[in-house]
Amino acid sequence: MLAFGFFWAVHSIYVIYSYLNSYDWVETPSQVVSVNFVRHDDSQGRQDTYERKVSYKYSYFGQEFLSDRESFGFVRFFSDPNEKYVSKQTINVYVNPNSPSQSVIYRFNGATFLMQLLIMLISFGGVYLFRPKWLKNITRRSSKEF
Numbered sequence: 757m758l759a760f761g762f763f764w765a766v767h768s769i770y771v772i773y774s775y776l777n778s779y780d781w782v783e784t785p786s787q788v789v790s791v792n793f794v795r796h797d798d799s800q801g802r803q804d805t806y807e808r809k810v811s812y813k814y815s816y817f818g819q820e821f822l823s824d825r826e827s828f829g830f831v832r833f834f835s836d837p838n839e840k841y842v843s844k845q846t847i848n849v850y851v852n853p854n855s856p857s858q859s860v861i862y863r864f865n866g867a868t869f870l871m872q873l874l875i876m877l878i879s880f881g882g883v884y885l886f887r888p889k890w891l892k893n894i895t896r897r898s899s900k901e902f
Contacts (some may be wrong), residue, residue, distance in 0.1 A: 768777060768875045768879065771828050776800065778863045780823050781860075782850065782853050783844055783849075783850055784850070784851045785848055786813060786814035786843065787813055787845070787846055788810060788811075788843055788844060788847060788848070789811045789812055789822065789843065790810075790811050790843055791810050791841045791843060792809045793807065794806065799899060800831065807898070808826070808840075808841075810841050810861065811823070811824040814849055816851050819856065821856060821857055821859065823849070824862070825860045826862060827859045827862040828860060847861065849861050850863040856877060871894075
C-alpha cells in the first residue's frame with residue numbers, strides 16, 4: 757500500500773512539473789502519420805478499453821521530427837475507438853524550443869491538472885497514514901525534541 761501511494765505521489769509530481777515546465781513550449785503545426793487503437797480486454801467481462809497511439813511529424817526550424825506523445829502522464833484509454841485523429845490530418849502540437857525533439861499534443865488540461873494534484877495529496881496522505889512503525893517512531897521522537 758505504501759509503495760502504491762508513493763508511486764502515485766511521484767507520478768503526480770512528474771505530471772505537474774511537466775505542465776509547469778512546458779509553459780513556454782511553442783505551438784507548431786504537425787501532420788498525423790498514423791493512429792492505432794490497441795484493445796485491452798477486461799478480465800472481468802465488462803467493457804473493453806482502447807489505448808490510442810498517435811504518431812505525428814512536425815518541422816521546427818527546418819528540421820523534421822517524429823513523435824507519439826499525446827499528453828504528459830499515462831496513456832489515455834477510451835471505451836470505443838474514435839475518429840478524433842485521422843492520418844494526414846493537420847493538428848497543432850507544442851514543441852520544446854530548447855529541445856525540439858520533445859513535443860506533446862495536449863500541453864495542459866485544467867481538469868487533469870486538478871485530478872493529479874488531488875491524487876498527489878491523497879497519495880502523500882496515504883503514505884503518511886500507512887507509514888511503517890519504525891518511521892512512526894522516528895517521527896514521534898523528532899517532534900518531541902522540538
